[in-house]
Amino acid sequence: MTTHRQNSFIAQIGTTSTPVNFLDALLGRPAKYTYKIGGGGVSTLLSRQVDDSHLLGSQPITASPAPPALTLYFRLTNAGYVLYVRTPGPHFGKGIFLDNSGAAGAFAVDRQDPTPFNLVTSDGQRVTLENLTSNTVGIQLEHKGTQIKLHRFRKGNSPYHYLAASSSSSVPFTFPLEILERNAPYLSHPDEV
Numbered sequence: 001m002t003t004h005r006q007n008s009f010i011a012q013i014g015t016t017s018t019p020v021n022f023l024d025a026l027l028g029r030p031a032k033y034t035y036k037i038g039g040g041g042v043s044t045l046l047s048r049q050v051d052d053s054h055l056l057g058s059q060p061i062t063a064s065p066a067p068p069a070l071t072l073y074f075r076l077t078n079a080g081y082v083l084y085v086r087t088p089g090p091h092f093g094k095g096i097f098l099d100n101s102g103a104a105g106a107f108a109v110d111r112q113d114p115t116p117f118n119l120v121t122s123d124g125q126r127v128t129l130e131n132l133t134s135n136t137v138g139i140q141l142e143h144k145g146t147q148i149k150l151h152r153f154r155k156g157n158s159p160y161h162y163l164a165a166s167s168s169s170s171v172p173f174t175f176p177l178e179i180l181e182r183n184a185p186y187l188s189h190p191d192e193v
Contacts (some may be wrong), residue, residue, distance in 0.1 A: 024053035028063025055105035080116030100164030118143040
């Protein structure tokens with residue numbers, strides 16, 4: 001039986017044809033927009049400024065120079081795979097959580113572990129690292145708590161394309177994954193078995 005460390009790995013996700021990264025990295029600037037609030041027959045709209053820089057997106061890269069590929073640590077736990085950012089920059093060391101809208105993004109790991117995910121192949125099989133014989137593979141991420149897979153998502157009047165687990169009827173996003181290191185430990189426990 002393999003250990004959690006033996007089933008943990010570091011990988012880059014996305015390709016030049018399918019960019020995946022934090023919105024600020026893809027844009028080369030903060031991902032801000034004005035969120036308009038209205039409804040209930042009220043003719044006036046209220047608005048507030050929103051900064052979604054830390055949320056994951058899949059859209060064309062407009063940053064120049066292009067950002068480095070998004071590198072994540074996939075840590076197997078009893079709850080499923082939890083993901084930590086390993087790309088140098090402002091999100092390094094943060095965990096991937098789902099926000100209230102279901103959008104995936106980098107948040108500080110304070111009192112809880114990041115959102116757990118299952119790794120799912122395009123034919124619907126849940127797998128761990130020991131099942132992946134190739135270091136280049138397409139994987140879908142399924143939110144362990146809801147069995148909803150991450151997919152491209154637009155929210156409100158935002159101009160951005162997010163990755164979210166918000167609807168079971170959406171087409172799952174397949175992440176191009178390149179495994180860089182197998183049997184990868186936590187940064188804080190490099191000698192773990």
